[in-house]
Amino acid sequence: MDLCCGTGDLSVWLARLALTGTEIIGLDYSLPMLARAKEKAKRFPLHTNVNFIHGDVGDLPFPDGHFDSIGISFAFRNLTYKNPKTQRYLAEVVRVLKPGGEFVIVESSQPPNSLIRKLVHIYLRLFVYRVGSWISKNRPAYKYLSESARHFYTAGELADLLMNAGFKQVTAKRLLFGAAAIHTATK
Numbered sequence: 001m002d003l004c005c006g007t008g009d010l011s012v013w014l015a016r017l018a019l020t021g022t023e024i025i026g027l028d029y030s031l032p033m034l035a036r037a038k039e040k041a042k043r044f045p046l047h048t049n050v051n052f053i054h055g056d057v058g059d060l061p062f063p064d065g066h067f068d069s070i071g072i073s074f075a076f077r078n079l080t081y082k083n084p085k086t087q088r089y090l091a092e093v094v095r096v097l098k099p100g101g102e103f104v105i106v107e108s109s110q111p112p113n114s115l116i117r118k119l120v121h122i123y124l125r126l127f128v129y130r131v132g133s134w135i136s137k138n139r140p141a142y143k144y145l146s147e148s149a150r151h152f153y154t155a156g157e158l159a160d161l162l163m164n165a166g167f168k169q170v171t172a173k174r175l176l177f178g179a180a181a182i183h184t185a186t187k
């Protein structure tokens, strides 16, 4: 499952890479996002099943142990940054994964080097916030993006959050000097 699939980039990419017969589900609670995802999927000759489902991470419409793996790209921050439902969301992800299944998170992170971290934070505050607000004309959305990315967990803190939620093992691969990371949590 591609959790919080948005317009379906990860779902479609996975569907293009997956072996024939693999079943892929993209889930999001935004109907306009799902409509775009469905359109995008039609543009590629896919040999796997990709279905887009409307749902909330807090109440996933699947039985226990249903998925071999769950991925989430650039939406884990939305689920866990100052979000009172964080524990509920994580409990649902753990519930619908098979034992031994993997939860793979691609998300912004904090560079361990303090100088690079400062530079990334300046970029988020000045460029992402100002230019993003100006181009999109949606100031609150880019204020949230800039603020939540600057104050988001380090890789270590994120591993603690996942272990406390019930995962057995968590690893992280840093990208872009640690400005982003791929975290893999095993149930």
Ligand SMILES: C[S@@+](CC[C@H](N)C(=O)[O-])C[C@H]1O[C@@H](n2cnc3c(N)ncnc32)[C@H](O)[C@@H]1O
Residues within 6 Å of the ligand: 003, 004, 005, 006, 007, 008, 009, 010, 027, 028, 029, 030, 033, 055, 056, 057, 058, 072, 073, 074, 075, 078, 079
């Ligand atoms: C920043 S977008 C990321 C979309 C996509 N994963 C990508 O990489 O382009 C965050 C997405 O999370 C979805 N979302 C946020 N909270 C959600 C929830 N509780 N249940 C389902 N979807 C949620 C939003 O509707 C939005 O499409």
